[in-house]
Amino acid sequence: MRILLIEDDADTVAEGLTANGHVVEAVDEGPRGFLAAASGAFELLVIDCMVPGLDGLALVRRLRAADVGTPVLFLTAMGGMEDRVAGLEAGGDDCLPKPFALPELLARVEALGRRARHGTAETALRCGDLEMDLLRRSVTRAGNPVELQPREFQLLEYLLRNAGRVVSKAMLLEHVWHLRFDPSTNVVAAHMSRLRGKLHRSAAGELITTIRGAGYRLGPPG
Structure with a gap:
């Protein structure tokens, strides 16, 4: 899967995704991330909620307003229910609280990719x-x-x-x-x-x- 990772500390996550067969492009700040995501060249966006320059929630709201429907997995240091719901309401498809284990990240990525391939919004x-x-x-x-x-x-x-x-x-x-x-x-x-x-x-x-x-x-x- 072709994944855009918008995260200012992306090395570990990018290496883990790449090692499991994904093609990853990493961007370390929000404005450039928005431009890359808006291109429509990616099958999945993995976005840190606290990415600098333009936070993840605002970034995804702009994408959805521009009719960019690429699935979004938020990474968040705030793991409370309210924070996860805020991510979903902003237009995200899933939220993964930090710290997380690589297998859980891969499972979430696979689930979102599977939903996108089958064209279903199963919730x-x-x-x-x-x-x-x-x-x-x-x-x-x-x-x-x-x-x-x-x-x-x-x-x-x-x-x-x-x-x-x-x-x-x-x-x-x-x-x-x-x-x-x-x-x-x-x-x-x-x-x-x-x-x-x-x-x-x-x-x-x-x-x-x-x-x-x-x-x-x-x-x-x-």
């Missing part, structure tokens, strides 16, 4: 009484909020996107942890156990079933 995933809001990065079950850590959120998102299908440990390691081998760890089982506990506390009935020797399946109880 929510549902299975039974479970709902995930992809814009607000929130989860509810039977109307009750479920507080998840970033990796738990990614894990549940993958299960929701494959609801009704059995997903193996290897699939989860590859798509959630970005590992293409089995490191002989119980990381999947440990995260799955915590996720199950949180979902079960919010409503009666298990949603995640273990399929012995095969993996896991997300689906309504019974």
Whole structure:
């Protein structure tokens, strides 16, 4: 994917994206970033909210006013809900609070690229009484909020996107942890156990079933 990175300290992020097959152009201040983004030459914009010269929120508002619809992933040092909502209301498609791990950045980039390729503005995933809001990065079950850590959120998102299908440990390691081998760890089982506990506390009935020797399946109880 061709990505424009508008960030005044871009080296680490640019190296991580490039190492994973993306073509990255980095700009370290807002006005030049706006001109580059307005060219329409990029498939994704990754923008620091506090980029100098023209802050990220104002930059994206100008882009949207100019009918530039390129997906935007905001990077923000302010991780509160109000800050994330401000980014989305400015025209962003997703917000990633700093500090973040590279696998989470890559997962967000892949998700935005996938949405852009399929031409869909999907904002929510549902299975039974479970709902995930992809814009607000929130989860509810039977109307009750479920507080998840970033990796738990990614894990549940993958299960929701494959609801009704059995997903193996290897699939989860590859798509959630970005590992293409089995490191002989119980990381999947440990995260799955915590996720199950949180979902079960919010409503009666298990949603995640273990399929012995095969993996896991997300689906309504019974």
